[in-house]
Amino acid sequence: MVAPSTPSSAEAPGTPAPGPPPPALADAVRDDASLRRFLHGLPGVDQVGVEGRSAALATRSIKRASKMWAIDTAISMVDLTTLEGADTPGKVRTLAAKARRPDPDQPDVPRVAAVCVYPDVVAAAVDGLAGTGVGVASVATAFPSGRSSLQVKLADTRYAVEAGATEIDMVIDRGAFLTGRYGQVFDEIVQIKHACGDAHLKVILETGELATYDNVRRASWLALLAGGDFVKTSTGKVSPAATLPVTQVMLQAVRDWRDLTGELRGVKPAGGIRTTKDAVKHLVAVHEVAGPEWLTPRLFRFGASSLLNDLLMQRRTQLTGHYSGPDYVTVD
Amino acid sequence: MTDHTVWDYAPAPESRDLANLKPAYRMFVDGEFVEGTGEPLKSINPGTEEVLAEVSTAGPSDVDAAVRAARRAHEGPWGSMRGSERAKYVYRIARLIQERGRELAVLESLDNGKPIRESRDVDVPTAAAHFFYHAGWADKLSHAGFGPDPRPLGVAGQVVPWNFPLLMAAWKIAPALATGNTVVLKPAETTPLSALVLAEIVAQAELPPGVVNVLPGAGDVGAALVGHAGVDKVAFTGSTEVGKLIQGQLAGTRKKLTLELGGKAANVVFDDAPLDQAVEGIVNGIFFNQGHVCCAGSRLLVQESVAEELLEKLRRRVSTLRVGDPLDKNTDVGAINSREQLDKIRELSAAGEAEGAERWTSACALPDRGFYFAPTIFSDVHQSMRIAREEIFGPVLSVLTFRTPDEAVAKANNTPYGLSAGIWTEKGSRILWMAQRMRAGVVWANTFNRFDPSAPFGGYQESGFGREGGRAGLEAYLDV
Incomplete structure (x- = not known):
């Protein structure tokens, strides 16, 4: 297996620089058999329990100032996404304009975290976001299925990075994972990470295809061990996509990773989060499962397209006391 | 930000x-x-x-x-x-x-x-x-x-x-x-x-x-x-x-x-348990209803090989419990029912300290008025201590350890009570083995404090x- 390069979390101020992995983890990635032993030695996840905890977290009542804070925080965490066959540079530039100024009437609305597009339209996004600090994320590695050769995946990644992507959202080889070829999945992530250079790497597990929470936990650790900066739930092309219990299991993984290594890694639920209510429930989970230090776009993102407008509408409702409706936010 | x-x-x-x-x-x-x-x-x-x-x-x-x-x-x-x-x-x-x-x-x-x-x-x-x-x-x-x-x-x-x-x-x-x-x-x-x-x-x-x-x-x-x-x-x-x-x-x-x-239920956690959910079950077992539950999982029996890891997770989780106004929809632990009960909880907790158990209490803020007691976990508890034997009926957990399944059964059953018990393990056969040996009216597996009118309850x-x-x-x- 290939040695993991250090994650690029140096970008995050205040995060301890990642040193060599602690002995327990160095041993875990020594060879295929060790990796397998390590992943299968992780504590199991009880389905009823994890779903019960999610349901309990979802009953938190977030009102007034705390809701306003949550809305602004959620906006700043959005990876505004378009991943369609019909995407054009024009469409991407429109999205970039939205990302810069989500609500033209309310200049104090924070910018989103990034715009997320296919590699061939990265240049348009870079163009539209120059000097704003908004990231340009590109999916890569034969997204969404990941069904291609490693060479093609690496070329895909370099293509996006060279076009100016600051963040790469890769997919793992679910087929290899489900047949237990963990070493292969690990190596692929390590090599993609290397190809990313300075770009941030988000590792999409496609949890809808992994099916069990035990698998979600194992795949999260696999991605963290291989140097992924973020673990991400889904491509958005498979249902179910992001669910609260899946996000919870991932949050547990990054929390346990921090306890073991001192490093902070991120989580990105993507797909299916469309309402402010859903976003706030996720933030409550971030707050109470991982901890308050994860309540920042450096460590938590929402992969979404329609969520942003709902956040903007709810933000106006908070400010004016009445609901204005979808005609008062821009459709991009 | x-x-x-x-x-x-x-x-x-x-x-x-x-x-x-x-x-x-x-x-x-x-x-x-x-x-x-x-x-x-x-x-x-x-x-x-x-x-x-x-x-x-x-x-x-x-x-x-x-x-x-x-x-x-x-x-x-x-x-x-x-x-x-x-x-x-x-x-x-x-x-x-x-x-x-x-x-x-x-x-x-x-x-x-x-x-x-x-x-x-x-x-x-x-x-x-x-x-x-x-x-x-x-x-x-x-x-x-x-x-x-x-x-x-x-x-x-x-x-x-x-x-x-x-x-x-x-x-x-x-x-x-x-x-x-x-x-x-x-x-x-x-x-x-x-x-x-x-x-x-x-x-x-x-x-x-x-x-x-x-x-x-x-x-x-x-x-x-x-x-x-x-x-x-x-x-x-x-x-x-x-x-x-x-x-x-x-x-x-x-x-x-x-x-x-009354009861002094044992909640038994094996090293192959789903630990994060076990933590939730322990919290629900003892802090649900301020611990005013006759079937509360007030004795945590945890296998020595995972005791430290589990306790750390548990303390962190318990620090997130919100204690205060019972009418606030975000309150997790409300008020102790009466001054008399509060005094009893304080008295038994003091006894725990005096007998040498290690006390950890959540640093949560408590309201100035009303009867409140911050969630408390005693570790290093032994069978001979009062907090391991007497029903506290409050948000106080006593943590004991065991090495083998036989020891877990012996300690769990070593009480004059026998209302409920909990077993945490991913191994189905161990659940059945334990459930047959636990002297308790209700035995929960990988959950705790679940009630349904169709399930008989008693001791x-x-x-x-x-x-x-x-x-x-x-x-x-x-x-x-």
């Missing part, structure tokens, strides 16, 4: 007005709300120490009047009613509890101190569920396995505790009515209000007068009730100490008795006898 953000949830209080709180409440006898001849009591809001309402209490003559009314109702309309007719009344009570659910939830949180999240999501829906479940039995008793036509016992005298005032009343009243008995219920001295609103619901459901009677008061009213010659069946939920007195009092009489008493040894819920629970109210 700063690096370490503090996200304070704004207060989200449920409206106190929903409780329809009245300045005074009266007892319910023979279909009427009437003044009692006892000294009125004042019910306190344990979250603020304010007086909520004045409640009239029963004197000896009231107990007699209530038992006679129940006897008349049993010999009159109720005893001879067809099961299918009785079922209609019981269903009606269930639906009215649902209709008045928010009112009951807020009232329960005000009077008891439990968080609104629990009264809203557990107490009230489970109370309604008990009436629904038992209503279904009313016309099917000949298929319950107690013979072709099992008969009711007559008049049931029922005494319930303060930890789940409405829910325990439902556990007692629903099976009694479904099987054709009439009841005289005494709610706890510190929490009489929801039982009196339940009496309003009984009146609203147009049950014949005397079928349900509610007599607020202190222990003397309970003693008069269980000792009354006109009572055929006594059902008591409360402390082991009082349960023993009742059993003594009833010895040699023809009265049938069921007791649901071993000093935790009492008799079952409530399920087919087995019907036996307590049938002449079999």
Whole structure:
């Protein structure tokens, strides 16, 4: 297996620089058999329990100032996404304009975290976001299925990075994972990470295809061990996509990773989060499962397209006391 | 945005007005709300120490009047009613509890101190569920396995505790009515209000007068009730100490008795457990309802190989518990029910420290007024310590360790109680092996404190006898 390069979390101020992995983890990635032993030695996840905890977290009542804070925080965490066959540079530039100024009437609305597009339209996004600090994320590695050769995946990644992507959202080889070829999945992530250079790497597990929470936990650790900066739930092309219990299991993984290594890694639920209510429930989970230090776009993102407008509408409702409706936010 | 953000949830209080709180409440006898001849009591809001309402209490003559009314109702309309007719009344009570659910939830949180999240999501829906479940039995008793036509016992005298005032009343009243008995219920001295609103619901459901009677008061009213010659069946939920007195009092009489008493349940965590969910189960086991739960998982037995890791996760999780105003929808742990109970928890916690256990208490802020106790975990606890043997009935967990499954069983069973137990392991065969050996009425596997009207609940040894819920629970109210 290939040695993991250090994650690029140096970008995050205040995060301890990642040193060599602690002995327990160095041993875990020594060879295929060790990796397998390590992943299968992780504590199991009880389905009823994890779903019960999610349901309990979802009953938190977030009102007034705390809701306003949550809305602004959620906006700043959005990876505004378009991943369609019909995407054009024009469409991407429109999205970039939205990302810069989500609500033209309310200049104090924070910018989103990034715009997320296919590699061939990265240049348009870079163009539209120059000097704003908004990231340009590109999916890569034969997204969404990941069904291609490693060479093609690496070329895909370099293509996006060279076009100016600051963040790469890769997919793992679910087929290899489900047949237990963990070493292969690990190596692929390590090599993609290397190809990313300075770009941030988000590792999409496609949890809808992994099916069990035990698998979600194992795949999260696999991605963290291989140097992924973020673990991400889904491509958005498979249902179910992001669910609260899946996000919870991932949050547990990054929390346990921090306890073991001192490093902070991120989580990105993507797909299916469309309402402010859903976003706030996720933030409550971030707050109470991982901890308050994860309540920042450096460590938590929402992969979404329609969520942003709902956040903007709810933000106006908070400010004016009445609901204005979808005609008062821009459709991009 | 700063690096370490503090996200304070704004207060989200449920409206106190929903409780329809009245300045005074009266007892319910023979279909009427009437003044009692006892000294009125004042019910306190344990979250603020304010007086909520004045409640009239029963004197000896009231107990007699209530038992006679129940006897008349049993010999009159109720005893001879067809099961299918009785079922209609019981269903009606269930639906009215649902209709008045928010009112009951807020009232329960005000009077008891439990968080609104629990009264809203557990107490009230489970109370309604008990009436629904038992209503279904009313016309099917000949298929319950107690013979072709099992008969009711007559008049049931029922005494319930303060930890789940409405829910325990439902556990007692629903099976009694479904099987054709009439009841005289005494709610706890510190929490009489929801039982009196339940009496309003009984009146609203147009049950014949005397079928349900509610007599607020202190222990003397309970003693008069269980000792009354006109009572055929006594059902008591409360402390082991009082349960023993009742059993003594009833010895040699023809009265049938069921007791649901204290507990010191072991929650056993093996090294192959789903640890994150085990942490949730431990929290739910001991901090649910401020630990005022007879089946609370108050003794954590954890395998030594994962003890340190589990304890660290547990402490971190417990630090996120929000303690405070019971009416705030985000409160996880509310108020201790009374000053007396708070003193008892403090006394036993002090004993834990004195005996050398290591105390950890959540650094959460507590309100200035009201009865509160921060969630506390004692580690390094040994079987010989008081906090490992005595029921604390508060948000205090004692952590012990074990090395082998045999040792876990031996320690779990080493208690005069035996109400409930929990087992955490991903290994199915170990769950079954453990469950066969645990001397406890309820054994939960990979969960804790789950209740369902179809599942019988009850204890071993000093935790009492008799079952409530399920087919087995019907036996307590049938002449079999």
